[in-house]
Amino acid sequence: MFRVDLEHRNKKAHDGQRKRERDVDKIVIVGAGYAGMMAATRLQRGSRDFTMINRHEYHYLTTLLHEAAGGRGAPSHYSVPIRHILDKPGSKLVVDEVVKIDKEKRVVVCKSAEHEYDILIFALGWIPEYFGIDGLKEHSLVLRSLNSASHIRDHIEDQFRQYLDDNNEEHLRIVIGGAGLTGIELIGELVDWVPQLCVRYGIDRSLVDIQNIEAMPTILPQVPENLREVAMQTLTEKGAQLRTNTKIVRVEKDVVVVGDGEEVHAGTIVWTGGVRANPLLGEAGFTVDRRGRAKVNAYLQSVDDERVFIGGDSAWFEGEDGKPAPPTAQMATQMGKQIGENVLALGSGRAMKAFEPDNQGTLASLGREVGVGNVKGIPVKGVVAGLAKEATKVKYLWELGGIRLASEKTGQLVHR
Template sequence: MVMAKTVILGAGYGGMATAVALEKSHQPFTIINKHEYHYFTTLLHEPAGGRNQFENYSVPLRDVLHRAESEILVASVNALRPQENKVVTDSGEVDYEYLVIALGNAPEYFGIPGMQDNALVLRSLDTARQVHEHIENTFKSWQEDHDDTRLRILVGGAGLTGIELCGELAEWMPELAADYNLPLEKIELINLEAAPSILPMLDEGLREEARRVLESKGVQLRTGTAITKVNPNQVELKTGETIDAKTIIWTGGVRANPLIKEAGFEVDPKGRAKVNEFCQSVDYENVFVIGDSAWFTGEDGKPLPPTGQAAEQMGSLVADNLIALQNGGSMQAFHFNNRGTLASLGAEVGVGSVKGIPAKGVSAALLKEATKVKYLWHLGGLRMLSEKRGQFKRKG
C-alpha cells in the first residue's frame, strides 16, 4: 500500500495549481491522474476545430513537477473512502493524511433521452480528438454517397464551450471543403440552445456582437430551441421538429464527478461537495475540494460557477492552507477574483470583458491569447512559456 501525506486527485487547473505551489514550497505530495500529462481544458475547442495539432495542448506532468519528492501516480480513481483516509485506484489503494479532490467534471445530460449514447462531447483531449476525427471522416465520406446529412453539424449548448467550438468549426469548414472537394454551400453548422440567448455570462451587447460574428461565418444560431431526444444521427426538438445530422455534439452543461456523491459527501444538485470558506469539506476537515468538484458559495450567495480561473485560484489557496495546517498556522478564506470572461469566435476575433471592461473583435482575441501566456507562465515559468507560446497559432 502506497503511503502519502498529501494526495491530490486530478491534474486539471485546480490540481496543478495546488501541486505547483506545494512543490515551490518543498512540500511532498502525490498527484494521481488518469494521464501522464496536463491538458488545457478551456482550449479544447481549438484542436477539435482544426486550429492546431493536439500535442500542443498538453504538457507532461514531469515537465512541470520536477522534484523527486513530488510523486506522480498515473492511475484512474475508482472510489473515495474518506472515513478510512483512503483512495482506491486501478493501481491499488493510497492512504493520505490530507486529500485534495480536483476531479474535474462529467457531462450533464439533463435527462435528455439518447443524448449520452448518441452525441459526442468535448471534455478531454481524447474527446476533442474524437470530435475532430469524426467530423473529418464524416465529411470525407460524402463523396461515397452524397448524403448531405454528413455535412450537417449540430452543436447543443450556447455557453462558452459551445460558442467557442462553433467559432473554430466555422473557420475549419472551408478548409475541409477544399481538402475533400465538398460543396461549401451545403455545409451546415447549427447551434441549438434552449435558453433565449447565447453566452449568458456576458452582457447583451457582447452577446449580440458574438451572434453577428458567428452568423457572418455561416453559423446558424437557434436559441429558445430545446432538444428533447437524441436518436442515432437525429435530434428531436420541443417544437416537434426533427433534424438529421451525422455529427451531434453536446456542450450543454457539466456536473461533478459521480465518485464524490458515491463517497457520501454532502453535495448540491450537480454533485459538488459542499466546502467552507477555506475550500475544506464540511464533512471531513482533512479533505479539501476545489474547482468543478466544489460547492462553494460566493460572496453573492450563489454557487461559484465551474471555470478554469476559479479552479486555479482555489488550488493555489488550498496549497497555502495545507502548508499552514502542517506548520500550525492559520488558514485563509477563499475570495474569488473574477478577472472576467473571454470567448474566442475563431482564431482572430472574440468577445468578452476583463475586470468589467468590455472587449470585442481583434482586441478580445489578443486578450484571450494573453491569458494563455499568463497561464503558461504560472504553470512552468519562462521555460514553459518559451516552449509553448508559439504553438497556438492557426496552422497553415
C-alpha cells in the same frame, strides 16, 4: 478526533511542529486539471512531498479543447507532460483511474492500487450533464478531454470523406447542443475550419450546415447583452445557424429531435449544454448540491471532513453574495493555488487563509482571431478580445511552468 486536531492546529499555530508535520505527511492530489496542478505546484515550491493521481501522464488545457476539436493545432500543443512541471523527487505521479474515495478509511481507491492519505486534495473536475434527455448520452459526442477533442476532429473529417462516397448531405450537418462558453467557442472554431475542409475535399461550403441549438432565449449568458448580439452576428456572418429557444427533446443515432418534433439529421452531434461535478464525491457521502458539487468552508475544506480539500468544478463554494463560484478554469486555478497554500500552512503551523475569488472577467473566442467578453468588467470585442484571450493562455502557462513553458507553448500555439 482528527477533525478536532486540525481545527485546533489552525487556531493554535504555535503548537509543536513535529506533530503537525506528521499529521499532513501523506498528501494525495486527485486530478491534474487546473485546480490540481496549481495546488501541486504550490506544494512543490513549498518542498512538500505529495502523490498526484491522474488518468493521463499529461495535463491538458481544457479551455483550449475547442481549438483541438476544430483542427487548429496538434493535440500535443494543448498538453504538457505532468513530469515536466512536477519534477522534484518528492512529487510523485501515479497514472491511474480513481474509482472511489473511502472517506472513513481515508483511502483513494484506484483501478490498480489504493492510496492512503492524511490530506486529500480532490480536483477531479466535471462530467457532462445530460438533464435526462432521452438518447443524448448514447448518441452525442462531448468535448471533455484531449482524446475526445481529437475524436471530434477526426469524426468531422471522416464525415466529409463519407459524403464523397455516398453524396448524403447529412454527413455535412454538424449540430452543437448548448450555447454557453464551450458550445459557442466550438462553433467559432468550426466556422473557421470548415472552409479549409471544403477546399481539401473539394466540397461546396454551402452544403455544410453548422447549427447550434440552445433551449434558452440567448447565447453566452456570461457576457452582456450587446456583446451577445456581436457574437451572434459574427458567427452568423461566418455561416453558422444559431437556434435559440429551441429545446432538444430526444436524440437518436444521427438525429436530434427538437421541441416541435422537427428531426435534425446530422452526421456530427456534440453536446456542450451542461456540466456537473465528478460523482465520486456524492458517492462517498460528502454533502453535495444538485450539480454534485461538494460543500466547502472558507478554506476550501469539505464541510464533512477537514482533511479533504476540494477545488475547481467539484467544489461548492459560496462567496459573500451567497452564490456558488462558477465552474470555470479561472476559479479552479485560484482555488488550486489557495488549497496549495493552505495545505502548506497546515504543515508548518501557520493559519490558513480564506478563499477570496477574484473575477477577472469572461472571454469567449469566436474563431481564430476574434472574441467577445469583458476584462475586469470592461467590455471587449473583436481582435482586442481575441488578443486578451491569448494573453490569458500565456498568463496561465507562465504560472504553471514559468517562462520556459510559456515561451515553448506560446510558440506552438502561435505557429499553428
